[in-house]
Amino acid sequence: MNASEVKELLESKIEGSQVIAEGEGCNFKITVVADAFEGLNTVKRQQLIYSHLQDAISTGAIHAVTMKTLTPAQFDS
Template sequence: MHASEVKELLEAKIDGAQILVEGEGCDFTLTVVSEVFAGCLPVKRQQMVYTHLNEMIAAGTIHAVTMQTFTPEEWAARQG
């Protein structure tokens, strides 16, 4: 699986999200920025993303995912 495929999948599932994906094969690092994360704890944010990846994880298409999740405001603050 390619990073671009993971990016397209998540962009189609999480409205208005900015998705940055690094990696290839079955190991990926994700940065997901979306307004839907506002007011959610980090674990809930990750669950929201994993919901869209679980089928591929179960099938072995994706083996490892590392992710960071941000609201647009949090992301802007990080970019400084």
């Protein structure tokens, strides 16, 4: 899996999201900006992301993910 595939996957699953993905092989650093995070704490935001990456994690396509999850207001400030 490559960074553009991670980006496309998350943007297709989280409506209106903007994803910045870096990395290669099975280690990725991602920043996800989405209205869907409004009102969610950090753990809930991460759980949302992991729910969409679970298949790739279980097959070993993704081994490690470092993430930032922001609402659009947080991203703009």
